[in-house]
Amino acid sequence: MNKTCLNNQHIKLNGKMVDFGGWDMPLNYGSQIDEHHFVRNDAGMFDVSHMCIIDIKGDSSQEFIRFLIANDVKKLTFKGQALYSCMLNENGGVIDDLIVYYLEDGFYRLVVNAGTTRKDLEWISKQSEKFDIAINHRQDLAMIAVQGPNAIPKTYQAIPGTEEICKDLKPFSAVSIGSLFIARTGYTGEDGFEIILPEKSAEFTWKMLLDAGVKPCGLGARDTLRLEAGMSLYGSEMNESISPLECNLSWTVDLNDADRNFIGKKAIEELRSAGIKYKVSGLILNDKGVIRDHQKVITADGEGEVTSGSFSPSIGKSIALARLPIKSSGECNIEVRNKSLSAKIVKPPFVRNGKILV
Amino acid sequence: MSDIRDDRQYTKTHEWVMDNGDGTFTLGITDHAQELLGDMVFVELPSSGDQISAESEFCVVESVKAASGVYAPSDLEVVEVNESLEDEPELVNSSCYDDGWLVKFKSNDLGELINSEEYQEVVDSE
Numbered sequence A: 001m002n003k004t005c006l007n008n009q010h011i012k013l014n015g016k017m018v019d020f021g022g023w024d025m026p027l028n029y030g031s032q033i034d035e036h037h038f039v040r041n042d043a044g045m046f047d048v049s050h051m052c053i054i055d056i057k058g059d060s061s062q063e064f065i066r067f068l069i070a071n072d073v074k075k076l077t078f079k080g081q082a083l084y085s086c087m088l089n090e091n092g093g094v095i096d097d098l099i100v101y102y103l104e105d106g107f108y109r110l111v112v113n114a115g116t117t118r119k120d121l122e123w124i125s126k127q128s129e130k131f132d133i134a135i136n137h138r139q140d141l142a143m144i145a146v147q148g149p150n151a152i153p154k155t156y157q158a159i160p161g162t163e164e165i166c167k168d169l170k171p172f173s174a175v176s177i178g179s180l181f182i183a184r185t186g187y188t189g190e191d192g193f194e195i196i197l198p199e200k201s202a203e204f205t206w207k208m209l210l211d212a213g214v215k216p217c218g219l220g221a222r223d224t225l226r227l228e229a230g231m232s233l234y235g236s237e238m239n240e241s242i243s244p245l246e247c248n249l250s251w252t253v254d255l256n257d258a259d260r261n262f263i264g265k266k267a268i269e270e271l272r273s274a275g276i277k278y279k280v281s282g283l284i285l286n287d288k289g290v291i292r293d294h295q296k297v298i299t300a301d302g303e304g305e306v307t308s309g310s311f312s313p314s315i316g317k318s319i320a321l322a323r324l325p326i327k328s329s330g331e332c333n334i335e336v337r338n339k340s341l342s343a344k345i346v347k348p349p350f351v352r353n354g355k356i357l358v
Numbered sequence B: 001m002s003d004i005r006d007d008r009q010y011t012k013t014h015e016w017v018m019d020n021g022d023g024t025f026t027l028g029i030t031d032h033a034q035e036l037l038g039d040m041v042f043v044e045l046p047s048s049g050d051q052i053s054a055e056s057e058f059c060v061v062e063s064v065k066a067a068s069g070v071y072a073p074s075d076l077e078v079v080e081v082n083e084s085l086e087d088e089p090e091l092v093n094s095s096c097y098d099d100g101w102l103v104k105f106k107s108n109d110l111g112e113l114i115n116s117e118e119y120q121e122v123v124d125s126e
Helices: A007-012 A032-041 A061-068 A117-127 A151-158 A162-166 A199-211 A219-228 A265-274 B031-037 B116-124
Strands: A016-020 A023-028 A044-047 A052-057 A082-088 A094-104 A107-112 A134-137 A141-147 A174-177 A180-183 A192-198 A278-285 A296-299 A302-312 A317-325 A331-336 A339-346 B015-019 B025-029 B040-044 B057-063 B067-071 B076-081 B103-106
Touching: A007 A023, A007 A199, A023 A032, A023 A219, A032 A044, A032 A219, A044 A199, A044 A219, A052 A061, A052 A117, A061 A107, A061 A117, A094 A117, A094 A174, A107 A117, A117 A134, A141 A151, A141 A199, A151 A162, A151 A192, A151 A199, A162 A174, A162 A180, A192 A199, A219 A302, A219 A317, A278 A302, A278 A331, A296 A317, A296 A339, B031 B057
Parallel strands: none
Antiparallel strands: A016 A023, A044 A141, A052 A107, A052 A134, A082 A094, A094 A107, A141 A192, A174 A180, A180 A192, A278 A317, A278 A339, A296 A302, A296 A331, A302 A317, A331 A339, B015 B025, B025 B103, B040 B057, B057 B067, B076 B103
């Protein structure tokens, strides 16, 4: 199994270690529910060094990335600005979802999922053949996500000098100082930073964050947080046979520039003309119980399937994301462990910035 | 290292049974079981008076991760259930042998229970 440079810290902090896509990662350090609440109310941090950072450099880098992904990086105008996008195959299916940062002219940084790293690197390399660019898989970098209403002040406290460079940082943008790269992004629905830094600095930085009162949080909390925030998980809400149009990610497909060709564009246009039949909706279980992945959902407009089911610590009920017929609304039934339980169809997100929205 | 108490008996399916000395027994799940399941969010309990047959699933403990059945060690009659678990399912995690007990019951024959040493072997073999 692969280990991140913070593995010793996880063991030291009593992390319950699990195999996550070939990586030895902490599921929790005790109670995933406590960790979840701490992120919503204070500041928690996640070792996300297993994710893959790919730097793309060269005069043609913008041209290449505009071809590679469905969102359009041409609209990134100031240094450090970022966007979220899907990377599609020729059928319009999602190969991965990712964040891309415009660092400066001729230099973009992609952050892609851990589980799809090998596939993504092979794909990107293949697609880059006609472009004069350099692809650098930054295995020398680690990443720590600090999230919560107190994440930013505690980061300033833990890492002297960051307040100065980050005080004007807008959401979904990043700033770098030397090899420290701080992005105001996250996967929890709270404010905070995702800090990319050299592996050799990671353990010290983690300890300083601990010292500043940031709580270590594991993958269990990460999943309940992102689900409450209505955020998709690759492999659950989308995969290679599902287009962004069918999983509420139409907003990440930019068709404004008719002259821009990107991989999957033709398929997307055809899907749009044919009409989209499914959407991803939120579900809240009315009673006790926990909705699980792949359970059948029965609506007045037809059947659907749970894509991500779990428990919402903030709401105290089970929630889920599900693929449903596009017109579904109101109440539905979910087949949970041989019982038909009633649930409400809602528009995600469920929780944002600590507030319950549904 | 999971906690295994000497003052009670166990089943191979990770329940513990304590003789209350007054004709009733108390049952819960072990530290090993609660650790594997993670944070509990719901506990489904039977009702007082229910007659349960041996080896049937008569409670369900549900964590964020998964739901798990709890099995009757023998034919039994439920006399009391732990009402606190309605609002505080996390007691099963924090105090599985004490405040996180599930049910109290009466039974004529407890069937095949094992002692703490034998249960340790069950845990070690998993």
